[in-house]
Amino acid sequence: MLNVSVFCIFASYLVAFCFELTRLRGQSLVARIVSLGFASAGLLAHTIYLLARSSEEHLPPLLSSSHDWLLVLAWLLMVLYLVLTIVDRQLAIGLVSLPLIIGLVATSWLLPDTASRGWDPLRSWAMLHASSLVLGTAAVLIGFVLSLLFLWQNGRLKQGAVAKRGLSLPSLEQLARLNLWSLSAAVPLLSFGIISGIVLTYWTSESVWNDPVVLGGTIGWAAMCALLIWQLSQTRTPGRKVAIATAWSCGLLLFAYVGLQVLASAAGMDSVHGRKPTDPKEGAPSALLKAVPTGEVVE
């Protein structure tokens, strides 16, 4: 039943995106209403699905599995997209953000959905780790979308083309400012997520530095930090180059957090975030089951 629900979410967002594409051929009120209707229906299904998962696993979706974590990320972005689209009907952000959201929902299929029971004794830290990372990754995705919108708007202005009706974009100045804000939010959130992850591994005494997801994520995080420092220190860099650099960095981090989880899961590699347990009871990494901060042995 849950698989059907994920398909419903995916299909609703896909139909919403198809109707969003009609903006390219001119504005149509009917298409806008249908697109918003399917997006809202998809979000409702998405919310119900996450709540059902949470009550089934007796865990918040952020902690239960990589599959749920990714769906929470997609849910956050979808809420933001709907709010912005309802506030400004002319804004064409759906053309860029909906494919990303659909991609996240589709990717969630490829990740294990078995809950990691071993997190229970360390729930507070694990929750802090997962929520910091999900919010940081959402900020990264927003930065990615803003960079693409900047490049789109810049290209249009350079060509001297008039914006089509219903395809309005924020000004370059606004996009650059929001981009800097999203980076400024992403870096501390991701840093906190990584630090809390290190604390978790310290308590569980497991070495995770050979884990491809952890390694890739840390490299992506370092790239984001470098980008933020570069952005803040640069006074003579064209906005287009900043947007390209941001898009690449965000893309790298996304690949590290999402792509590597899929690859690790598909290849059956040993990863804290992407492993598919053979036994349902063996949901969590074995090392996590060794000890809790108080020294109490869980199993």
Add this chain to the structure above:
Amino acid sequence: MNLHVVSCNHQSASLAIRERLAFSSAEEIQRAYQEFHDRFPSSEVVFLSTCNRVEVYAANTEDDPAVVRQDLATFLSNFHQVPVEEFVGELTEHTGPEAVRHLFEVVSSLDSMVLGEPQIVAQVKEAYRKAEENGSCGALTHALFQGAIRTSNRVRTETRLSNGRVSIASVAVGEFGKSIFDTFSDKLVVVIGAGEMAEETLRYLADEGVKQVVVVNRSRERAERLASTYSGEVADWRELDDWIGRADVIVSTTGAEEPVVTFQRFDQARSRQARYKPVFVIDLGAPRDFDAKIASMDDVYLYDIDSLQKTCERNRQLRQAEVSKANTIVEEETQRFMSEFYSRAGGAIVKRLRDDWHSISQQELQRLFSKLPHLPADDREAIERTVARIVNKLLHPPLEALRDESRDGAPSGLLEALARLFRLR
């Protein structure tokens, strides 16, 4: 229908005449309404006066003598102290349904100098408001101007007649400038040259909130005149490079034979700045003041007069393509207005007919109930309802025929027939 409009507009009259016949102040308009009422006490009137037209809409009931073209021309002549012979040939007149159609076209901006310009709606609403304030509106003018506002709303929402900007300065600022900058209030605008185009562009930029303006011109006198209009300052021509380096927006209209700003000069001027920032260059010079190669630089958004003119032309064509749709709406609304007007004209006869028949049915019911006093109240009500339904059903075909006839004009033949057949007085 006693509705007349005389119009002196940009198509029929010269600017010199329009200026002399215009009602330029609120006091003048008020005096015009006063004098019109003194002269034609039973008439409704609305004066519409804009920079492109002076129009007088006058309406009377069928019983009153109509105020015609000659009366309105004489009124305008007396009021403005302009001999009739000087402008009577430049007046156009519309009466009845043509007058309705004319107002609907005017308010939809189909009759404007710039097709689809949005100001006319506000101007018509203002004229109607002032007429109301001066007690000059009656049933016909109220219905007429409310119909006009409804028509303009339909044209605006159902067509794209007002879409896209059609002047070079508005295209530059509205279509491009606002996509580069979030706000203009903190931007430095440098104007090179002090021509008319620069002034028009500055007007649009000022509307967007520009506060810092620097005019650089070889002739200091002209520069000072332009700068003072926008609370700006004047800079010496020798400081041009420095201002180019600091500017967020550059408007150039020098009319020089060769580009004033070469690629190298621009690059050097911009590289002196401490912090990188985008610059929006509006080159309105012909030939161009800025080397075209400058457009290839990152964060430089350069638009010359040719590219802006192309956008204007494209927008004009898009508006032109919407004219037939707008005309259809005007036609539909004119038909609707006339149909409602004629229906109202026959309203008295219809009411009398309905009242008579219901009165007869009530009399017969009373007679019946007095013969059958034992009837319970429920049965009486049921009988009353049935009889009322019969009367309404009998009334329906003639009223429907009357409504159908109203679509093509005043149903005076049918009304006459109804009055004679049913002895309605």
